[in-house]
Amino acid sequence: MSEVAVKGAVKHYGTVAALDGVDLTFADGEFFGLLGPSGSGKTTLLRAIAGFIELDRGEIRIDGTDISRIPVHQRNIGMVFQNYALFPHMNVAENIAFGLDVRSVAAAEIKQRVSESLDLVRLSGLDQRRPKQLSGGQQQRVALARALVTRPQVLLLDEPLSALDKHLRQEMQVELRRIQRQIGITTIFVTHDQEEALTLSDRVAIFNKGQVVQAGSPRAVYERPVDRFAAGFLGEANFLDGRVSVIAGGVARVVLSTGGEILTPAADLALNEAVLIALRPEKISIDPAPAGAAAMPNRILGTVVAAIFSGSSLTYRIAVGDRIFIVFEQNKSRAPLPEQSAVILEWPTADNVVVKP
Amino acid sequence: MTPTTRTRWAILGLTGPAYLWLACTIFLPIAAMLALSFLDKSPLVPKPASFTLDNYGAFFGKPFYWSLTRWSIELGFWVTLFSFLIGYPAAYALAKRVKGRWREAIFLLIVLPFWSNALVRIFSWTMVLRSNGIIDLGMQSIFPGAPTVDLLFTYPAVVIGLVHSYLPYMILTCYIALQAIDDSLIEAGRSLGASKFTTFRRVVLPLSLPGIISGSALIFVPVIGSFMEPRILGGTKGATLGMNIEEQFTVTANWPLGAALSFILLAIVLVIFGILFPFLRKQGGAA
Numbered sequence: 001m002s003e004v005a006v007k008g009a010v011k012h013y014g015t016v017a018a019l020d021g022v023d024l025t026f027a028d029g030e031f032f033g034l035l036g037p038s039g040s041g042k043t044t045l046l047r048a049i050a051g052f053i054e055l056d057r058g059e060i061r062i063d064g065t066d067i068s069r070i071p072v073h074q075r076n077i078g079m080v081f082q083n084y085a086l087f088p089h090m091n092v093a094e095n096i097a098f099g100l101d102v103r104s105v106a107a108a109e110i111k112q113r114v115s116e117s118l119d120l121v122r123l124s125g126l127d128q129r130r131p132k133q134l135s136g137g138q139q140q141r142v143a144l145a146r147a148l149v150t151r152p153q154v155l156l157l158d159e160p161l162s163a164l165d166k167h168l169r170q171e172m173q174v175e176l177r178r179i180q181r182q183i184g185i186t187t188i189f190v191t192h193d194q195e196e197a198l199t200l201s202d203r204v205a206i207f208n209k210g211q212v213v214q215a216g217s218p219r220a221v222y223e224r225p226v227d228r229f230a231a232g233f234l235g236e237a238n239f240l241d242g243r244v245s246v247i248a249g250g251v252a253r254v255v256l257s258t259g260g261e262i263l264t265p266a267a268d269l270a271l272n273e274a275v276l277i278a279l280r281p282e283k284i285s286i287d288p289a290p291a292g293a294a295a296m297p298n299r300i301l302g303t304v305v306a307a308i309f310s311g312s313s314l315t316y317r318i319a320v321g322d323r324i325f326i327v328f329e330q331n332k333s334r335a336p337l338p339e340q341s342a343v344i345l346e347w348p349t350a351d352n353v354v355v356k357p
Numbered sequence: 358m359t360p361t362t363r364t365r366w367a368i369l370g371l372t373g374p375a376y377l378w379l380a381c382t383i384f385l386p387i388a389a390m391l392a393l394s395f396l397d398k399s400p401l402v403p404k405p406a407s408f409t410l411d412n413y414g415a416f417f418g419k420p421f422y423w424s425l426t427r428w429s430i431e432l433g434f435w436v437t438l439f440s441f442l443i444g445y446p447a448a449y450a451l452a453k454r455v456k457g458r459w460r461e462a463i464f465l466l467i468v469l470p471f472w473s474n475a476l477v478r479i480f481s482w483t484m485v486l487r488s489n490g491i492i493d494l495g496m497q498s499i500f501p502g503a504p505t506v507d508l509l510f511t512y513p514a515v516v517i518g519l520v521h522s523y524l525p526y527m528i529l530t531c532y533i534a535l536q537a538i539d540d541s542l543i544e545a546g547r548s549l550g551a552s553k554f555t556t557f558r559r560v561v562l563p564l565s566l567p568g569i570i571s572g573s574a575l576i577f578v579p580v581i582g583s584f585m586e587p588r589i590l591g592g593t594k595g596a597t598l599g600m601n602i603e604e605q606f607t608v609t610a611n612w613p614l615g616a617a618l619s620f621i622l623l624a625i626v627l628v629i630f631g632i633l634f635p636f637l638r639k640q641g642g643a644a
Contacts, residue, residue, distance in 0.1 A: 099549035
């Protein structure tokens with residue numbers, strides 16, 4: 001079990017910077033999600049840790065040892081590939097035994113450890129099957145068993161669940177978490193699925209253009225995004241821009257560029273400062289507007305443009321002036337608010353998050 | 358018409374012409390040859406012919422044919438081996454290392470032998486291999502006074518000419534097999550602790566085996582029946598079963614013996630395929 005530290009990682013492809021000065025530390029036993037759009041550098045970092053990519057600058061340390069110059073096969077990592085990459089000419093047991101075999105582990109011990117691994121991923125009895133005789137979820141488990149049987153210091157997962165259908169994916173998420181907890185291995189995984197990242201990770205890092213935009217616990221990153229990109233990439237957000245007009249008692253009053261006022265925790269805002277505020281759609285409560293209702297700070301009037309029904313929840317698109325607000329509402333007893341009806345949107349001051357543009 | 362009968366008619370309509378063509382051009386002549394191989398006289402002789410097993414008896418009775426067969430199989434073995442040793446690395450480089458437009462350009466160079474006339478190709482080798490030929494002159498200019506290099510009418514000359522002719526088969530079949538191997542399988546092997554060489558031996562080589570075997574079959578079979586290259590490049594040193602068969606038809610006019618020898622050659626090929634087939638199927642099923 002090990003700590004992985006990445007320092008000043010830089011990798012260029014031609015003029016494009018795939019990694020542009022990345023510093024991240026993955027704590028011992030941590031489940032860490034690398035999240036970002038394609039081409040943001042998350043996969044490059046994972047492959048650099050695995051050893052498939054050599055960094056232009058920077059270093060990667062496992063438990064303090066610089067592994068940047070150590071070839072892949074001497075790094076003691078376990079990796080699960082997006083398409084599982086099971087050896088088609090070997091059966092399940094042979095696939096899992098491969099890593100032990102090349103390390104010249106004794107036959108009896110190989111047998112023992114292969115069978116333990118199969119138990120761990122709950123595939124006992126399938127050891128003689130060929131990979132193509134297995135379902136996607138089973139192949140995934142074999143790939144996991146194969147990566148773990150050599151007792152690596154770090155487990156690397158490259159979009160491990162993206163090839164599975166939704167139901168199976170959720171089942172495997174739980175399974176993956178259980179196995180990771182059970183053996184307590186430091187795990188780094190790449191995904192573009194934000195929900196998956198939030199569900200699985202102890203911490204996440206959001207990548208954009210080769211840099212880490214923000215790293216932290218899923219809740220911290222979700223509730224307190226640092227900039228527009230982080231707020232927009234992880235979940236949905238309404239963005240409000242305006243200027244600070246009054247600061248009093250730790251609360252700033254912001255006059256929005258589209259009219260209306262909101263209150264936000266002042267933190268380190270200055271008077272007259274231009275600010276951008278992110279507001280999560282589920283933080284807003286929505287109600288039919290009574291006749292003569294007036295706007296107040298953190299309370300604005302709008303018109304329903306569309307109500308999108310998606311089973312457990314509703315997504316409203318609300319026109320406020322020429323701006324559209326997105327509002328999520330749990331599907332409770334009330335019938336959806338009709339289109340074109342007037343509504344009041346309201347939310348607490350604490351949910352206004354000042355973000356960098 | 359029900360959908361099933363319509364499908365059946367469609368299959369018949371689409372495959373019928375091909376089967377008819379194959380039946381006329383392959384099975385009929387082969388059947389005629391088979392009948393011919395059991396006759397005691399050539400149809401050219403204006404006397405009625407009768408049934409005999411002598412032609413096959415001749416093969417099994419005369420050690421000359423045995424050594425000829427052994428030579429042919431040996432030749433097939435060497436040509437296949439050298440084609441593999443030269444072709445496999447080339448296919449590997451093409452499939453796994455060269456990318457983009459370069460790949461097409463190099464491919465073109467590999468397929469070029471197919472586009473040139475076989476006779477032109479073989480005769481141009483005579484100019485390279487004979488004394489005072491290109492290799493000889495080259496050697497003399499680098500090492501003045503070196504002994505004359507005259508490879509023409511030697512066994513190596515036949516192997517060189519045949520490897521040149523059949524190498525593209527090996528490269529193409531191995532390329533297809535290698536290219537189908539997902540790079541992530543190689544990476545998986547490396548991540549599990551296998552060195553580059555071990556990954557190659559345990560993953561890449563077994564998965565490309567079907568390509569190697571089909572390439573070998575495509576080369577071995579025509580080589581043991583070849584007669585042009587052995588005759589032009591090997592002269593008297595290049596005697597093969599194929600050359601002897603050709604002589605039975607064109608020189609000695611002993612068609613029945615030629616036909617019998619042809620069928621023995623065919624039988625040898627079938628036996629070799631029979632040995633390889635289960636192996637091919639096993640590998641093909643696994644890939």
